[in-house]
Amino acid sequence: MSKRLNMTQKMCIPVIAITLIVLSLVNVKAEEKKKDPMLQEYMKKDPLLKEWLEMVDFYPKRDQEWEEKWVGKKIDKTNVDEVKELLPEIAYRAFKNWDKVYAYVEPATINWRPSPGFIEATKKYIGKVTCDSEWPYILHNYVAGCPFPRPGNDPIKIAWNRDRGVYESDDYQYASVVFNVYDQKGRGRTVGCDYNRLYWAYRTDIDPKPELPGNKAGIYRTTALRVYWPFDIAGLNMVVIKYKDTTKEEDLYLYVPTMRRVRRLSAGQRCDSLAGTDAAWDDCDVYDGEVRQNDYKYIGIQDKLVWYNVEYPYPETADWEGAYFCGLPLQKLPMIIMEANSNISNFCYSKRIWWIDPISSRHYNSTLYDRKGRLWKEQFIACTKSMKNPDNPGNNPAAMTQFIDWQAQHASPWHFEPPQEGKKTGPYMNIGWDPILFTPEGIRRMGR
Amino acid sequence: MKSRFIFCLVVLVFISFSMVTFCVCKVDKTYALSFLEGTLNVKGFMRNDSAWRIRHGSNAQEGLEPWDLILCRNTFQLEIEYKPTDWLTVFAIPRLVYDASLDLDRSLERRIASHARHDFKVEDDLREIYADIVWNNWRARIGKQQIMWGESDLFRMADIVNPLDISWDYLLYSTVSSFEDIRIPLWALDLNWASYTGYQWSVEFVWLPGFIEDGFEPHKVAPEGANWALPGTPQFMVDSLRTSEPDDGWENSEFGLRVKGIFRGWETALFYFYSRMDHPTPKEDVEQRLLRSVNFDHHGHGEALIPGVGLYAHPGKYFEYPFTNRMGATFNKYHELTKTIYRGECVVTIDEPMIDRYVMDRTYERETFQYMLGFDRPTMIRFLNPNRSFLISAQLFQKFIFNYNHHMKDHSPGGTTTDRYQTVLTFLINTGYRWDTILPQLLLAYNFSGEGAILPQCEFWIGDHWRLGVGAHIMMSHNMREPYFGGFRHNDQLYTWLKYQFH
Numbered sequence: 001m002s003k004r005l006n007m008t009q010k011m012c013i014p015v016i017a018i019t020l021i022v023l024s025l026v027n028v029k030a031e032e033k034k035k036d037p038m039l040q041e042y043m044k045k046d047p048l049l050k051e052w053l054e055m056v057d058f059y060p061k062r063d064q065e066w067e068e069k070w071v072g073k074k075i076d077k078t079n080v081d082e083v084k085e086l087l088p089e090i091a092y093r094a095f096k097n098w099d100k101v102y103a104y105v106e107p108a109t110i111n112w113r114p115s116p117g118f119i120e121a122t123k124k125y126i127g128k129v130t131c132d133s134e135w136p137y138i139l140h141n142y143v144a145g146c147p148f149p150r151p152g153n154d155p156i157k158i159a160w161n162r163d164r165g166v167y168e169s170d171d172y173q174y175a176s177v178v179f180n181v182y183d184q185k186g187r188g189r190t191v192g193c194d195y196n197r198l199y200w201a202y203r204t205d206i207d208p209k210p211e212l213p214g215n216k217a218g219i220y221r222t223t224a225l226r227v228y229w230p231f232d233i234a235g236l237n238m239v240v241i242k243y244k245d246t247t248k249e250e251d252l253y254l255y256v257p258t259m260r261r262v263r264r265l266s267a268g269q270r271c272d273s274l275a276g277t278d279a280a281w282d283d284c285d286v287y288d289g290e291v292r293q294n295d296y297k298y299i300g301i302q303d304k305l306v307w308y309n310v311e312y313p314y315p316e317t318a319d320w321e322g323a324y325f326c327g328l329p330l331q332k333l334p335m336i337i338m339e340a341n342s343n344i345s346n347f348c349y350s351k352r353i354w355w356i357d358p359i360s361s362r363h364y365n366s367t368l369y370d371r372k373g374r375l376w377k378e379q380f381i382a383c384t385k386s387m388k389n390p391d392n393p394g395n396n397p398a399a400m401t402q403f404i405d406w407q408a409q410h411a412s413p414w415h416f417e418p419p420q421e422g423k424k425t426g427p428y429m430n431i432g433w434d435p436i437l438f439t440p441e442g443i444r445r446m447g448r
Numbered sequence: 449m450k451s452r453f454i455f456c457l458v459v460l461v462f463i464s465f466s467m468v469t470f471c472v473c474k475v476d477k478t479y480a481l482s483f484l485e486g487t488l489n490v491k492g493f494m495r496n497d498s499a500w501r502i503r504h505g506s507n508a509q510e511g512l513e514p515w516d517l518i519l520c521r522n523t524f525q526l527e528i529e530y531k532p533t534d535w536l537t538v539f540a541i542p543r544l545v546y547d548a549s550l551d552l553d554r555s556l557e558r559r560i561a562s563h564a565r566h567d568f569k570v571e572d573d574l575r576e577i578y579a580d581i582v583w584n585n586w587r588a589r590i591g592k593q594q595i596m597w598g599e600s601d602l603f604r605m606a607d608i609v610n611p612l613d614i615s616w617d618y619l620l621y622s623t624v625s626s627f628e629d630i631r632i633p634l635w636a637l638d639l640n641w642a643s644y645t646g647y648q649w650s651v652e653f654v655w656l657p658g659f660i661e662d663g664f665e666p667h668k669v670a671p672e673g674a675n676w677a678l679p680g681t682p683q684f685m686v687d688s689l690r691t692s693e694p695d696d697g698w699e700n701s702e703f704g705l706r707v708k709g710i711f712r713g714w715e716t717a718l719f720y721f722y723s724r725m726d727h728p729t730p731k732e733d734v735e736q737r738l739l740r741s742v743n744f745d746h747h748g749h750g751e752a753l754i755p756g757v758g759l760y761a762h763p764g765k766y767f768e769y770p771f772t773n774r775m776g777a778t779f780n781k782y783h784e785l786t787k788t789i790y791r792g793e794c795v796v797t798i799d800e801p802m803i804d805r806y807v808m809d810r811t812y813e814r815e816t817f818q819y820m821l822g823f824d825r826p827t828m829i830r831f832l833n834p835n836r837s838f839l840i841s842a843q844l845f846q847k848f849i850f851n852y853n854h855h856m857k858d859h860s861p862g863g864t865t866t867d868r869y870q871t872v873l874t875f876l877i878n879t880g881y882r883w884d885t886i887l888p889q890l891l892l893a894y895n896f897s898g899e900g901a902i903l904p905q906c907e908f909w910i911g912d913h914w915r916l917g918v919g920a921h922i923m924m925s926h927n928m929r930e931p932y933f934g935g936f937r938h939n940d941q942l943y944t945w946l947k948y949q950f951h
Contacts, residue, residue: 181883189885189912214645217710230912231491231949249784251713259626260596264715264780268787269826272836276884276909346828348835410883422486435644436585440715441708445587445640448527448539448576 038062042110049113055122056149058358060334062108063303067332075330076102086305086332088355088365090378090406103307106329111309111383112360114146114167117204121145122165131160135343136292139164139246144202144210146361155296155338161361162354163291170206171198171433174398175424176417178229179277184409191275192229192417198222198433201244206430218244222438223284226446227275236275237443238265240284246291255443262444271348277412278377278405280348286363286379287340287352294340294352304335304355306364307382310399328382333357335364349376370407377405384427398427481950484530492526492950499617499943502920506679506928506938511555518556518675518941519617520548523629525575537580545571547616559673561683568615568671576633589638592661594631595654597706597719599778599791600820601626602874602893603845606719606776606793609654609704610634611726615670619921620943623891623903632668635660647709656723658700664693666769667726679928679935684763689728692767700724713781720775728767729801732809773798787825794819802849802856812856818847822874838879845872870931871896885909899925899933915947 039059043050053059075083080095087095094101114122122145129147130140137156139147146165151157174195182188200219201211220242227236235257242250252265270282270289282289308331335355342349350373355365368377384399400415417425436442481490499519505512512518523545530538547569550557560568578591598606602622610631612618621630634656642650658664670676672683694700702723709716776795783790797816804810822843829838849858852868873896878889887907894900905919925937 187911189909212644214643216646217648231493232915232947234491249782251782256626258628259601260594260628261598263824264782264789264791266782266787266789266824266826267784269837271828272826273880273884276880278883420482420486422482422484436642439642439644439648440710441640441642441648441650442644445582445642 036061038108038110046113048116048119049110052113052119053359055119055126056146056359060108060110060359063332067105067107070105070332071107073105074102075105083305086303088304088378088380089353089367089375090404091365091380093406094404100326102326103328103330105305106309106331108331108333109309110359112357112362114360115169115205117209118145118167121204121210122149131156135295136247139291142202144204153298153300155298156291158298158336158338158356158361159291159294159296159340162287162356162363164202165361167204167360168197168199169429170203171429171431172196173424173428173431173433174416175426175428177414178417179275179279179412179414181277182411182413189276190229191227191233191277193225193227193275196224196226196433196437198435198438200435206432212435217241218248220244222435224438224443225275225284233275235447237446239438239440239443240288241438249290253440253443255447257448260447262440262447264440277414278403278408278410279379279412282349283366283368283377283379283403286366286381287354293342293344293347295343297339297341299337299339301334301358302337303332304337304365305330306333306335306355307380308333308364310382310384347371374407376407377403379403484532487532488528488530490526490528492524493947494949495523495525495945495947497521497523497617497620497943497945499620499941501675502940502942503938509675509677509938511559512675512938516556517549517552519620519943520552521616522546522548535582537582539576539578539580540574541576543571543573543575560671561673564671564683564686568674585641585643587640587642589636589640592633592635593638594628594633595636595638595704597717597778599780599793600822600843600845601841601876602843602891603820603872605795605818605820605845606778608721608723608726608774608795609636609656611665611667613668615668615674615676617676617943619901619903620919623889623905623919632665634665647711650708652704652706652708654702654704654706654721656700656702657698658702659696659698662693663696664700664702664724664769665726666693666724666728675939676936685766688764688766691763692728692731692765692769694724694769714779715781716777716779718775718777720773722771722773724769724771725801726769729770729811730803730809731766731768732811770799770801772800789824790821791823792819792821800849800858802858804855805857806855810855812853814852814856815850816847816858817850818845820845833879833881836880836884838877841874841876843874845874846870867897872932893932895930895932897930898927899923899930899937901933913948913950915945915949917945917947919943 036059039053039061043053070083075095077096077099080087080092084092121143125141125143125145126149129142131147132138133156137159139160142164146167147160148154148157148165151161177193177195179191179193180188181191199221200215202220203209203211222242223240225238227233235255237255239253240250241252249267252267252269253262254265255262271280273279274281274284307328310328336358338354338356340352340354342351348371349368350371351369353367354363356363362381362383364381366379367375368379370376380402381398382400382402400413403412403414405411417423419425437446482488483490497519498517498521501512501516501518502514504514523543525541525543528540528542550560550565550569557565574592576592576594578589578593581588581590595609596607597609598604600606604627607627610633612627613630613632616630618630621627636657637655639653640650642648666689669678669681669686669689671686672681702721704719704721704723706717706719774795774797776793778791778793780789780791782788795818799813800816802812802814804812820843822841824839824841826837827840832838847870849856849868873894875892876889878887880887885908887909889905891903892900893903901924902922903919905917907915907917909915920940920942922940923933923937925934928934928937
């Protein structure tokens, strides 16, 4: 003990002390975040949510002062200017200019967490996944779960989280989805379809995990869009195959009932209208393209008003102005705001502004700009209040999507058909799809 | 007066039915008429196809004038699907067709032999009925059905299983409905095994028993005097195409096998089909039979076909439908750099029957090889359509006859008539305006032996229920002998379709 400390050891003491102080301050700040009563309530109710929030290190906080003023209030053209900054650009214009558009404000909630399998996979591979910061932004060592649970303000990592890290279950069916296509006069038509997805790799919940056996082609996921209405395109069945190799383009196959055969399609058709709606093929799941097809810019985390916790199926809206989700609940929640600039020459969109939920990495809004940089379209997602699958109560797939082409004054909301006897309607998760149904031969066999 | 009444009746029935179903759809807001707790679904449509000539007929079509209504085909079709369990689906398509053109214009009716009129005017058929049984990787489809192989559009090459009904309008139904409406469904067993692992292999075995219902079915052609009648084919010969069909029996069985896989993005299939030819071959002694028929025809049946030659109309079995072996391959591949789908197919036919240009009862059997190479590319042409790409598609077809001699004539529909080889190019461009409610299309076809066609059309979608279309066929040929459009080079026409679809 009598030995005197040397100079280096003397210097270490204040450094360690300062480090400890900083760490404790950070911890205090984190603890403060966790003290939000809303958060406490949810974390207490669901330990898995607590575990997930700790993993992503994000603790949303309710803006109590704002909520005291707004909760229960109706937002319409008379007062929308007061919340202009909280709304997407086209949504604001719709509230401002269309008489029938209105919404109610609800207190903020958290109604999402991934499955235990997804949380476990994320925990298992945390820190092992990397991505290139230069184009084509290749993802390395990804196996399953969320690749970057703490992406910080790195837009590439956020983009990969959105691409690979959104928990949607290992397969699902959106049964009886109806697109309404409205023009300015409320005249419209409908397209009815089933939207099915199967993950071949990076599976976390249903055996075989993490990948289907014999996946020689290296398929990541397959999505099938099967149209059942109107009559002349009923039976169209399009399969989109995405690969684990992030530099490889997807494959598209379309079963055409009048031809009675499967046609292979070019991925160059991504700008074309999806079944005659305002959405392009590229707008499936808000963005169905590849990470490498954009350059990204992180703008920040901001509180925004989003359609969250809505009921489904939502009654069919009757006319054009009513097409904008009238009467649905809006909640003020923190969103990552990000800009995605297309790096594909001659692509229909020059820029997209995305709102991404930091907890789920799910899109809540996408504002789209044309080649000349003019405001063009907007896609707004409304997520469901609860899941039908009791084994997976925390998931919240889209209950409906609003798509507005502001330049053409045209809209294509989609929602689920009302329940009918003997007909599936709504989202169904982890149902154990037969992979053959997602192959070119499979869609041919399903056809007439 | 009677013809006007029939026309008005057709229009009235069409409109009334449309209105009733429209109201039903509006009220219940559903997308199929459902029964038995949703296991039985019924959909359907009513459709009118009308066509007007825009040129005088050829010599063989004397009396056909511009603006003659040569097609007024009214179709009522249901599609019924019954799915009592996950592994069983029963599907049926009943169809009623009535072509009012003969009743609207008696001069057209008089051109067609009386016994052939009803078949030409009316079709009341359970067109398709089959059951799908799915069990793990297996799927069996049993019943009357259409089976489609191949990659080509507009011209058939690997699509060899079902014959065609070309008595209506080959061009119209190939461009508007991709042969679906004019393929003749056949009774068959289609057994399919598929795997999602590895190269996604699939194996398909097809058996057409040839003894159920009508047994073997060849192509169906128009009666003499009809707008789309085969030039130079008298009615008794057309009748003979049917009467020459072999008797129903196991010996008519046709078999096919197809194996498919996906190898590094190349979707490839090999197939083999053992079947009778769908077009006829004259029997070896056909000329003798025809000449003999003069002596046997005590009732003075018909008149001299070719004055001075001595061929007289007499019913008889003048044709046969020999078996052949056909094998081939198909492929398609997406190329990322050019954003283009490349596709192709080829067929080798062993002992394909040929006839002689000059001697009616001389036939040959030769190996033939045909292939198609094509591409499909979506292309943005912003000054024409800023919101949607144009699909540009082109195909090259070639057919070679091995061991050819200049007497030989391949008499299949679209067969080679001028040389040992045939080269055809097709070009298609289409797009969609106003959220794909206006769908224009232009199709060009050119045969290097000296014929071609320009086929523009446009379809309009009006709401969920109504479809309206308009188009034209403009055909060009140096002579009447060219295989595709030569015999029909005066058959330029304008056509329209109006469709009401329900549920």
